[in-house]
Amino acid sequence: MQLCIAQWLDSELTNALTNVYIKPKEKLEEHPLVVFLEAGKSSVLQGSVNVLLDFRQLLEENLGGLQLSDLIVDWVQEGFQDFFRALHDQFLLLSGKNKSTIQDENSTGGMQVEKVIPGLVLVLAQLSVFIERTAISRITEEIAAYFSGGGGSGTHENGPAFVPGEICRTFHSAGEMLLQHYINMRTQRISILLRKRFTTPNWFKHKEPREVHMFVDLFLQELEAVESEAKQILPHGVLRKHRRSESNGSSASSLSNSLRDDKMSRSNTHRARSQLLEKHLAKLFKQKVEIFTKTEYNQESVVTTVVKLCLKSLQEFVRLQTFNRSGFQQIQLDVQFLRAALKEIVEDEAAVDFLLDEVIVGASERCLDPIPLEPPILDKLIQVKLAKEKEQTPDFSVIRGGSSWWLECLSHQELSGVFLME
DSSP states (O other), X not given: OHHHHHHHHHHHHHHHHTHHHHOTTSOTTTSOHHHHHHHHHHHHHHHHHHHHHHHHHHHHTTTTHHHHHHHHHHHHHHHHHHHHHHHHHHHHHHTTSOTTTOOSHHHHTTOOTTSOOHHHHHHHHHHHHHIIIIIHHHHHHHHHHHSTTSOOXXXXXXXXXXXXXXXXXXXXXXXXXXXXXXXXXXHHHHXXXXXXXXHSSOGGGOOOOOSOOHHHHHHHHHHHHHHXXXXXXXXXOOOOOOOOOGGGTHHHHTHHHHHHHHXXXXXXXXXXXXHHHHHHHHHHHHOOOOOOOOOOSSHHHHHHHHHHHHHHHHHHHHTTSOBOHHHHHHHHHHHHHHHHHHHTTOXXXXXXXXXXXXXXHHHHHTBSSOOOOOHHHHHHHHXXXXXXXXXXXXXXXXXXXXXXXXXXXXXXXXXXXXXXXX
């Protein structure tokens, strides 16, 4: 009996989330993620209440007397305990984290778990939070209300039939894991983009930069997809912009400008490189920036974490290349454009500034002639890019306003072809 209860509830939730898989190419605006989140909440909570009502009616009809009533109470509680255990496994399966546990077709409703949409993982993470913080306490109250005086012991040979604390701990852990899994999925996708960007051209023979590279657009589009999904599912966090203060190492935040001014005043390239390294060492002793903090269940924290991880990957890819002066200047231009764009979407500007500075330092260390672009040229190229973006706004509206489904459909080989036009 308790197995039937668990299977029924499991079927209700699976049906509520199925459309996320069977319609992956439809526009996000047509099927907002919040619709699936609310469907999942309703299936868990309202479905559970409905089951309790049905069994309460059986008790009121006094079928079989008091002894059968005791059995029904135990069946119900054991059924809910089994349901939430199975639901935990189902969440892992749907997110692609536990493909070996439940492999039969009936458990997934015929869905292809190999192709997991990141937005669904974010829905499952937030649904886990809902179960931990809201659903379990409500279901516990309903069980106590519907079956008070029913005579059920609520225990069996293996211990209590229904343990709310255990379920809350399970879904607390699941929520954190799924949130991190979502961040990893988004970060890994962007890392592929960055890897293709930095392994395709010959940086040692790079031509003089004439514009911000197109990878910056693709990078920002992917981040906007993360921001769009987070806004639908997650609440706003406490507004706290972490900016770098002048007394806390302002030389680090203006590293690019100070390096440019110093280098342009000297004709000796090796001396310029020496000063660059000296400033970098000074920054390490003066500046203490906490880069990676615990990700919270809010929009700003999730987006900021993804940005930080991607910039860390960018830093590592840069350090694997050897640049000529033009290649270094191209990195300088791209980073300068990213600096302003990223500050609009992150809550920790100090950490983002620090990581972008690290990218510039890494590129300069891997460059034989690290002479930066002159300020007027740098500003002119950025203004040209901004003007071009304004002209192309209608063309980018579908991509930047949604979840970039077109990028979701690209294979790694197709993505690599984007960067062959050097």
